[in-house]
Amino acid sequence: MEKLKVAVIGCGSIAIHRHLPEYDNHPDVEIVAVCDVLEERVQETALKYGAKAYTSYKEAIVDPEVQAVSVCLPNYLHAPVTVFALENHKHVLCEKPMATSDEEAKSMIEAGGKSGKTLMIAHNQRFVPSHQKARDLIAEGALGKIYSFRTTFGHGGPEGWSIDGADSWFFRKEEAFIGALGDLGVHKADLIRYILGEEFKEVSSLVESSAKENSNVDDQAVAVLRSESGIIGTLTASWAYNAGEDNSTVIYGEKGMLRLEEHPTYSLIAQYNDGSKVNYELGQIQTNKIAEQTSSGVISHFVESIENNTKPLICGEEGYNSLKIILAALESNETKKTIAIN
Structure with missing residues (x-):
């Protein structure tokens, strides 16, 4: 071939x-x-x-x-x-x-x-084994009705990753348009849509630019999301987690909860109402530490x-549906209103 x-x-x-x-x-x-x-x-x-x-x-x-x-x-x-x-x-x-x-x-x-x-x-987070397994467990009803979630992506900022360091385009609004929300938050917007198999209809957010000098984009953001079926949760994006990366997600359901990418060994932990627990060793999520790079x-x-x-x-439409959440979060912070997503 x-x-x-x-x-x-x-x-x-x-x-x-x-x-x-x-x-x-x-x-x-x-x-x-x-x-x-x-x-x-x-x-x-x-x-x-x-x-x-x-x-x-x-x-x-x-x-x-x-x-x-x-x-x-x-x-x-x-x-x-x-x-x-x-x-x-x-x-x-x-x-x-x-x-x-x-x-x-x-x-x-x-x-x-x-x-x-x-x-x-x-959007590489869809290919992480713990995320795929969580999606399967939710789809097959292992957690029953899903009520809530929290999903986070934070690290010390793009200066530790970008080839241009502190002089990176990531910090310039005219080139980046958006900071931590676009760099990290959009990953989690895409991920939570994928894991839950749902679209989101409302977004409310608080966005800050407090952690980086020589930057005119956001570096801290917390958004509250409501899905079409009424699942509510938080999405956090940050360039100020200086002591270490956090790329975790927790899903709360009727029959138990799933903890993703929190534990150093078990990339997925399922805890159920009857006290039982299943620890899954599925391989670790990709990180921005170059020595620890894995295939995405x-x-x-x-x-x-x-x-x-x-x-x-992740076709164009899928990318757009994830982007809509981030655009709505920006609008919410600017208008101080909850934004409906069409």
Whole structure:
């Protein structure tokens, strides 16, 4: 079988630590092009992977060899670059958050529909074994009716992860549009929709910018969500968990509770009303500690979706439904009102 020929647009940390090595390790993929506005960075990356180097994303995308594109750029570029790639009949894997507005997200979905090519958003939390098992347990009724949840994603901030450190685009509103809510909160919005198998209809939030200097985006956010069936819970995103990462979720139901990614060994703990407990050792969630990187599952799923011509688990519509929660949280904080999601 001929290998899928891929271009990676943007050679920052998410490309270096996730997209590029996972494509490189995939037997059905060949990295043929890399692109970055910084000449030295892109030349170094191109040399490592035996790919062509570009400083113009348009030139990289229209390269006739390229069949699929990973968009690993600052948030404000996600939509325009994705739309350009789809209009040029390339499959697209776009980093999250997929867009900075409703209009942008809709334009991406429309471009995907017209092109007939795969559009996938890189929400990796759906591929974590504990999250998949929790979804299965809830779907089969192990917890009975679900009442509430809390889901959290916090760490010390993108300066510890971004290739540009404290000078990262993550801290500039004109490039990032949104801070911890877009970086971390959108992951948990997507996750809680996936685990519960429900959409959310109301969001209320408090958002702060108190932890980071030289930043004009949010770094602390707590949102209260209500699902269509009346499940209520909290979503927290933070760049101020300086002593260690928290990527946990707890689900409270009629018959018991599920604790996800809280314990160092047991990635899922099911506790039931009768006092019984099941500890699941399913492997740990991915972290931003480079020494502890594991395969995200995102790249392999994207490639498989293209090969089999199947809809990816996180298609454009799914990415948009998760983004809507974050956009509503921003609006709630600004208006001091509870926001209804259509």
